[in-house]
Amino acid sequence: MTPNGRWTEQWRETPNGRWTEQKVSRRNLFTNYLSSKRFHNTKMGNLSKIVDALxxxxxxxxxxxxxxxxxxxxxxxxxxxxxxxxxxxxxxxxxxxxxxxxxxxxxxxxxxxxxxxxxxxxxxxxxxxxxxxxxxxxxxxxxxxxxxxxxxxxxxxxxxxxxxxxxxxxxxxxxxxxxxxxxxxxxxx
Missing domain, CATH: 1.20.120.550 (Membrane associated eicosanoid/glutathione metabolism-like domain)
Known part of the structure; x- marks a missing residue:
């Protein structure tokens, strides 16, 4: 992480199945989490399924x-x-x-x-x-x-x-x- 706290390290799975470390902004870290499979398997992620069913x-x-x-x-x-x-x-x-x-x-x-x-x-x-x-x-x-x-x-x-x-x-x-x-x-x- 940089001294100003804007960047952080994140491990990501690449398309070929390997894991790599990359620097991402905190904002991107949050949006990456929201679009991840981990998020959609949580109760909060399931809310979008309920909204889609309305x-x-x-x-x-x-x-x-x-x-x-x-x-x-x-x-x-x-x-x-x-x-x-x-x-x-x-x-x-x-x-x-x-x-x-x-x-x-x-x-x-x-x-x-x-x-x-x-x-x-x-x-x-x-x-x-x-x-x-x-x-x-x-x-x-x-x-x-x-x-x-x-x-x-x-x-x-x-x-x-x-x-x-x-x-x-x-x-x-x-x-x-x-x-x-x-x-x-x-x-x-």
Missing amino acids: PDHYGCVIFTGLTGTFINLWMGINVAKARKQYDVPYPTMYSSDNKMFNCIQRTHQNTLENYPMFLMLLFIGGLQYPRTSACAGTLYNLSRIVYAKGYYTGDPEKRGWGSFSLVALIAMLGCTVGVALRQLRIFPH
């Missing part, structure tokens, strides 16, 4: 799930701002005298309560029906934003604006049931 357009499903994460972050930031604005200290979950803070908090809490179900339906249904699941998931995400905007008015009745999330959940539920039936060999290909 259906076309499953990336849309993943991005839909990520969008839901950003919506949750946005709602969490709104709760943190409302805590400062309405002087509701941690760990108090709801205010006994401030309805507006409670509406903002409840929006986030309700979204968190439904989030595991949403992700499960999205990711499992997307294994067989990625486009349908991604579209239904996007509709669900939009409904959560509309739900929040309605609830943020301070009038809990306006949260009903986002009730079209049920349509999205039913669509994702149908996709997930379809995957289960196909996996049990009840539903034809």
